[in-house]
Every structure is written in C-alpha cells, then in structure tokens.
Amino acid sequence: MDYKVKLEMFEGPLDLLLHLIHKNEVDIFDIPISSITDQYLDYLELMKSLEMSIAGDFLVMASTLIHIKSRMLLPGRNEGDEEEDPRLEITRPLLEYMQLKEMAQELSEREILGRDVFARGDATSFDEYPDMAPKPDVTLFQLIDAFRRVVSLGEDPGNLTVSLEKWSVKDKVESIIALLREKPDIFFEEIFAGNQDISELVVTFLALLELIHMGLIKVFQPSQQSRIRLSACFDEGSP
Amino acid sequence: MKEVLREGRMEKQLELIIESLLFAADKPLRVRDIQGCLPDTGLPEIEEALETLRHEYDTMDRSFALKEVAEGYQIRTKPDYAPHVLRMTKRSAARLSTAAMETLAIIAYKQPMIRHEIEQFRGVDTGGILRTLLEKNLIRIMGRKHLPGRPLIYGTTRKFLEVFDLHSLESLPKLKEIKEFGIGEAQATQTYENETQAKSTVQEDAVKTKTEGTDSES
Numbered sequence: 001m002d003y004k005v006k007l008e009m010f011e012g013p014l015d016l017l018l019h020l021i022h023k024n025e026v027d028i029f030d031i032p033i034s035s036i037t038d039q040y041l042d043y044l045e046l047m048k049s050l051e052m053s054i055a056g057d058f059l060v061m062a063s064t065l066i067h068i069k070s071r072m073l074l075p076g077r078n079e080g081d082e083e084e085d086p087r088l089e090i091t092r093p094l095l096e097y098m099q100l101k102e103m104a105q106e107l108s109e110r111e112i113l114g115r116d117v118f119a120r121g122d123a124t125s126f127d128e129y130p131d132m133a134p135k136p137d138v139t140l141f142q143l144i145d146a147f148r149r150v151v152s153l154g155e156d157p158g159n160l161t162v163s164l165e166k167w168s169v170k171d172k173v174e175s176i177i178a179l180l181r182e183k184p185d186i187f188f189e190e191i192f193a194g195n196q197d198i199s200e201l202v203v204t205f206l207a208l209l210e211l212i213h214m215g216l217i218k219v220f221q222p223s224q225q226s227r228i229r230l231s232a233c234f235d236e237g238s239p
Numbered sequence: 240m241k242e243v244l245r246e247g248r249m250e251k252q253l254e255l256i257i258e259s260l261l262f263a264a265d266k267p268l269r270v271r272d273i274q275g276c277l278p279d280t281g282l283p284e285i286e287e288a289l290e291t292l293r294h295e296y297d298t299m300d301r302s303f304a305l306k307e308v309a310e311g312y313q314i315r316t317k318p319d320y321a322p323h324v325l326r327m328t329k330r331s332a333a334r335l336s337t338a339a340m341e342t343l344a345i346i347a348y349k350q351p352m353i354r355h356e357i358e359q360f361r362g363v364d365t366g367g368i369l370r371t372l373l374e375k376n377l378i379r380i381m382g383r384k385h386l387p388g389r390p391l392i393y394g395t396t397r398k399f400l401e402v403f404d405l406h407s408l409e410s411l412p413k414l415k416e417i418k419e420f421g422i423g424e425a426q427a428t429q430t431y432e433n434e435t436q437a438k439s440t441v442q443e444d445a446v447k448t449k450t451e452g453t454d455s456e457s
Contacts (some may be wrong), residue, residue: 110404115334
C-alpha cells in the first residue's frame, strides 16, 4: 500500500532547526553547525524512511546547512575577520522566524471576535477545520523523538527498511481507536505495546499521525521533560 | 439651576440615542456614522457620550462592554461568556491553524507583502493558506508589484481589525525583544534592525506600486 503522510499540516524546515536548537540547548548565535547539520539530516532520513513526503523546502535547508558547514571548514576564515560568519545565513531567518512566532502569539492572545467575544449580527466563523479537535500541543519533531526512543533498539533508524504489507495503517488506526475507547487517556508508548517488529512500529506511528491529522486524538506533553500523552477526541460516537 | 438640570437631561438623552444605535447596529459604528443620525450634534459631544457609555458599562459590571474596533465602536460580550454564546449560536469557536496565524501575523506587521516575501519568513509554501485567509476576508489583494510575473501584493482587511480587537493597524501590539538566548543579544538586535531596514525599503516600493497596481487588478 502506498501511504504518504502529508506534512504540510505540520511544520517546516525552520521549525525543525528551532527544535534542534532548543533540544541541544545551544546558542542561536553560535550554532554548532556540524552537529546540527548531522542531526537535521538524520531527521530527514528518518522522515523519508517513514514514507513521509518531504517538502522541497526541507531539502533546500539541508543544502544550505551543508554549504555553511563547508564554508566553515575553509581555511583562512580568521584572517580578515571582516568576512561575515557563514552561519548568519541561517541565524537571520531563524531570528525572524522567532519574531514571527511571537507576532502570531500576540495576535492569538487578543480577544478574538467569534472566539472570545461576540457582537450582534456578526457571523465570524473561520474555523479552518470545522470538525477538527484541538490542535496538537506537541510538534511533529517531538513526536518523532518519542518514536525514536520507542524504536531505539540499537538499530540505526536511517537504514530501516519498511514493508507495509503485513500491517496496514487503516488497521492500526482502528486498533488505536479501540485502545482509546477502553482507556481515553494513555501514554504515547502504550500504543506500541505488543508491536513485534520495526515495520509494525512504523505503521503504528503513521496511524497515530493520521489520527492527529483527522483530529481524533489530542496529543499533549504536560511539561518538557514528561512523557507525551494521548487522549481521545471522538466521544460523540463518530468513528 | 433649571438650566443645568435641562442640560444634564439632554446629555443623558444623547447617550441613550447613541446606545440605541450601538445596540441595533450589526457592525462597528464610526463617530461620523453616528453623527449622520444626529445631524445637530457635534463630534466632540458624541465622543464624550461614547466615553460616558463605555465608563457606565464598565462600572455596571455587565456581560458586555463598549469596544473600539476598526475605527468604530461596537458592543461586544465579554470573554467569560464565550462558551455560552457559542452554545447558543451552535458554532465552534473561530480558530486558525498555527500556519495560518503565522502567515496572517507577517502580513499584518509587515504589509504590504508579496507571497515570495511571506514564504521567505516562514520557509514553507503558503499558497493554500493565503487562499484561506482571502476567503475568510482577513487579508486582501492590494495590487500587483512591478516585478517579473507581477506578483500580487497582500495586506489585511477591515475585518481583520474587527476580528482581532484592533482600533487600527497602529494599535497592533508592540513586539517584545527576543531575550531567550541571552548571549549575543546586542548583535541580534543589530542584525535584526538591519534586516528590518532592508525590508522596509522593499515595502516602500510596494506602497509606491500599490495604486497603479490596483487598476490592473482584474
């Protein structure tokens, strides 16, 4: 079965970079470019092996990172000192992106018409996904990290081969739903219980992404360090 | 003494008339809209009456307030009652995805902007999101830029101001400095300022082309 998870609902390359910078707790003005580039490429590999369709933007960023990494290695960079730090090429867009996230935050905290406040005769309704449950609190990359921990059986996830024949995403979607019907609030790891091999783990993970996409599952992480939890959003009896 | 009383009553009368207009209106009323219904009354008196009404509602501790949005005045319910109102209207709360919110934010703060500039900020394709925002009437096409391909220029609408409880674009919240990363902050601000300067030059271009661009808009 040809199955692709659509990523456009989720994040872009700058989100992945920010995720890595936060995760490694590094200074945005002194990004360890070599290690960040390696980790970035690792994610792309993993996403590719999960059959996620990776937007071209991710590849453009990958080549930018590699380019910067190679420029950092060029000899004679220290002589003039006038030459700009090659890393500024990503620091600038990252700063702008952080600023932008801040702007979006400012806007969404306002008293929004049709959400917080109401006026006579106003029909403001721009719910983008009318049937969709709350947006996930957890980013795609946090989910991938959690999945990686589940998978980490010493295997290099970059090399895993996936055969989707034995398990179908559809079946796994149903079994996750069944699990959540029994227990409406579970830990991320629990959906993988009983999975036998890597391909089954992968299909379960894809099914989870699909359920989040459909808004049937709410994903949240009470704090940075705590485990990711899942809860059901389909209590009205639909699917 | 009688005169003072009479004047007081007239003021009260004016407030009540304005209140009735606000009560019945289905969109924010500008001061001049109100004046259109009260031809013998001056703008300052109307503004004063609006101020009194706003103060009155606040002190009465009601479920609604008089808000200044999109250069007008509108009576709106307070956020505390949102769940109940939503139940009554049988609608889900207005909600935008993070991606849409970010796109809208760039346009709001940096307008006018073309799609390419927006995408440089977010690092991902925004075609679908722009279409959604246009459909929701939160952004509008302001014209075309004098660049190869004559790209469309986007800006926010009056509806945007109404939805986000803004009097005008100038009342957009000021941005906090990025402090999260401590070290190198000075450098950051500097870099950022250079960037913004470069950006605003581009924007001026866009503003210049705006007027003629609008004509060629089909």
